[in-house]
Amino acid sequence: MTTTTVREAVVRFLRDTGMTTVFGNPGSTELRMFRDWPDDFTYVLGLQESVAVGMAAGHALGTRRAAFVSLHSAGGVGHALGAVFNAFRDRVPLVIVAGQQTRSLLQLRPFLGADEPALFPRPYVKSARQPERAEDVPAALAEAHRLAMTPPRGPVFVSVPEDDWDRPAEPVTPRTVHSQFTADEDALAALAARLETCARPALVVGPGVDDEDALEPVRALAERLRAGVWISPLSGRSGFPESHPLFQGFLPPVARPLAARLAPYDVVVALGAPLFTYHVADGGPPLAPGTELFHLDCDPAQAAWLPTGTSIVTTLRPALARLTGLLRDPDRAPPPPRPAPPPAPADGPVTPDLLFDLLHTRLPRDRVLVEEAPSHRDTLHARVPIASSGGFLTTGSGALGWGLPLAVGRALADRRRVVCVVGDGSALYSVQALWTAARHTAPVTYVLLDNGGYSAVRALGRRIGVAPVPGADIAGIDFAALAASFGCAAARVEHSGELPAALDHALGRGDDAGPFLLHVVVTDSTDTLHGTRTG
Structure with missing residues (x-):
C-alpha cells in the first residue's frame, strides 16, 4: 500500500533535480502543497506572478537548470502570461505548476477555477496538461522537467487540483535524457564544401549559441573561416565576444536594412538564430540576390518557418566541432573591424x-x-x-x-x-x-x-x-x-x-x-x- 502523498513525492523529486528554490505568489489553491515545507527549500516571493516567472527565468539562466514556479489558479496564470511568453521565446526551462480548484467542484465552475487549464497558457509553453488522476501528478511533473530541459528548452505547464496534494502517489526517480544531437554528416560536409568555395562568408549568431554554451566553438569557426560575425535582430542573449576583431555589429529587425547589411556576403550561416525577426514591415526581401543562407538550430519548427535558405536541424556544439574540423585554412582576408563610436561629451546634461x-x-x-x-x-x-x-x-x-x-x-x-x-x-x-x-x-x-x-x-x-x-x-x-x-x-x-x-x-x-x-x-x-x- 502506498504511504507517500503527492506532496511528499513531488518534494522528493524537486530535491533530486536541484529545484529547491521555488518562485511564486501563493494562493488558496496552492496551500496544501506547502504543508510541512522542507527546511532545505527556499521560497522566493514575487509580489505579482509575472515577477515570479521573471525571477525564475533569471535563476534558470544562471544555474543552467530548470527552475520551479508556483502560480495561483486561473487569475495568477493570466497575470504571468507575459513573462511566460518571454520565457518561451527565449528558450528558458521552467516547470510551472498552477493551482486548481478541488476536483469535485470543477463541474460547477467554482470560484478561482480554471475551465480549460491546459489551453490557457498555449501556445507559449512546450506542453500543458492537468493530470487525470491525483496519483499521476509526480510523474507528470517529472515529464515536464525532462521536456523543459530538452532542446529547444522552454517552459512546461502543469495544473494541479488543490486536493491532489494529500492523495497517495508513488515517488518518481529522475532519469537522464541525453539531449545533444548532431546533423547528418552529408549535410555538414556539403556546408563545409560551400564555405570553402565562397568568397565572403558571414556568421549570424543568435540566442541559441549562448543557450547551448557554444560561444567558444563559434569563435573557432569564425576564426577558421575569417568570417564577419553579426548578432541576430533583437537577440535576448550574447553569443560572440563583441570586442573580437571579426565582430561586425547587430542586425536590425527590419527587412530592407537587414538584407543590406548582409548583401556583401555570398554565404551566411545563421547559428541558433531566428534570423528574420522583424519589428516593423517595409516590404523588403529576406536577403539580397546573391546571398545564400544556411541555418543551424535545434528547433525543427524554426527550421520549417524560415522563408529561405537551407536548414540543418542540430544542436550546435557537436555540429560546430565537426564543421570546423572539416574546413581548411582559407586564402581570404578577414573583414575590417567595426569602428568604435566617438567618446560622448563629458559635460552638459546626462545623455x-x-x-x-x-x-x-x-x-x-x-x-x-x-x-x-x-x-x-x-x-x-x-x-x-x-x-x-x-x-x-x-x-x-x-x-x-x-x-x-x-x-x-x-x-x-x-x-x-x-x-x-x-x-x-x-x-x-x-x-x-x-x-x-x-x-x-x-x-x-x-x-x-x-x-x-x-x-x-x-x-x-x-x-x-x-x-x-x-x-x-x-x-x-x-x-x-x-x-x-x-x-x-x-x-x-x-x-x-x-x-x-x-x-x-x-x-x-x-x-x-x-x-x-x-x-x-x-x-x-x-x-x-x-x-x-x-x-
Whole structure:
C-alpha cells in the first residue's frame, strides 16, 4: 500500500533535480502543497506572478537548470502570461505548476477555477496538461522537467487540483535524457564544401549559441573561416565576444536594412538564430540576390518557418566541432573591424551615450549585464561590448517587465553582482521585484534611465507618421524614493558631473551588500530605434 502523498513525492523529486528554490505568489489553491515545507527549500516571493516567472527565468539562466514556479489558479496564470511568453521565446526551462480548484467542484465552475487549464497558457509553453488522476501528478511533473530541459528548452505547464496534494502517489526517480544531437554528416560536409568555395562568408549568431554554451566553438569557426560575425535582430542573449576583431555589429529587425547589411556576403550561416525577426514591415526581401543562407538550430519548427535558405536541424556544439574540423585554412582576408563610436561629451546634461561610456569603463568583465531599455538598446550595444558567454540577458520577445525580476533571479543563482540597465517605462511593469531583491539581499545594481516616457513608442510613432503618441508620457516619478520604500538603497543623479562618482558607488558594492538603484535623469538629443536615428 502506498504511504507517500503527492506532496511528499513531488518534494522528493524537486530535491533530486536541484529545484529547491521555488518562485511564486501563493494562493488558496496552492496551500496544501506547502504543508510541512522542507527546511532545505527556499521560497522566493514575487509580489505579482509575472515577477515570479521573471525571477525564475533569471535563476534558470544562471544555474543552467530548470527552475520551479508556483502560480495561483486561473487569475495568477493570466497575470504571468507575459513573462511566460518571454520565457518561451527565449528558450528558458521552467516547470510551472498552477493551482486548481478541488476536483469535485470543477463541474460547477467554482470560484478561482480554471475551465480549460491546459489551453490557457498555449501556445507559449512546450506542453500543458492537468493530470487525470491525483496519483499521476509526480510523474507528470517529472515529464515536464525532462521536456523543459530538452532542446529547444522552454517552459512546461502543469495544473494541479488543490486536493491532489494529500492523495497517495508513488515517488518518481529522475532519469537522464541525453539531449545533444548532431546533423547528418552529408549535410555538414556539403556546408563545409560551400564555405570553402565562397568568397565572403558571414556568421549570424543568435540566442541559441549562448543557450547551448557554444560561444567558444563559434569563435573557432569564425576564426577558421575569417568570417564577419553579426548578432541576430533583437537577440535576448550574447553569443560572440563583441570586442573580437571579426565582430561586425547587430542586425536590425527590419527587412530592407537587414538584407543590406548582409548583401556583401555570398554565404551566411545563421547559428541558433531566428534570423528574420522583424519589428516593423517595409516590404523588403529576406536577403539580397546573391546571398545564400544556411541555418543551424535545434528547433525543427524554426527550421520549417524560415522563408529561405537551407536548414540543418542540430544542436550546435557537436555540429560546430565537426564543421570546423572539416574546413581548411582559407586564402581570404578577414573583414575590417567595426569602428568604435566617438567618446560622448563629458559635460552638459546626462545623455545615454555618456552614461554607457562611463558604464563600459567601470563594468567588470565577469559581471552579467541585464538590459530592458528599448529606447537606448542600440546605444548600449555600440558603447558597452559584451565579451563573455552568458554576459548579456534581455527579452528576445518584447513583453516588458522582464528585466527587473530577471536580474534578481540571475543574482540569486550564484550571488555575484548583476548590473541591470532599465528604462523608466519598463521598470514600472515589475517594480515590485525591488522588494524581493531587498528581502533576499540580491546583489543587483539597477541603473535606471529616466527620460520621462515611452521614448521607443514615440520614435516608432514618428517613423510611421503618428505624432504625438497619446499615453507616452510618464514623467514625475521619484524612482529612488520608490525603491527606498521597498527596502532597496537608492540614489538620484541629474547632472553629468555627479555621474562618475555615483556609478562608482553603485557598481562598487560587494556581492553581500544587497540591491542598489541609481536613478539617472537622461536627456536624449535624438531617439534611436533599430539603428536608425530619428530627430
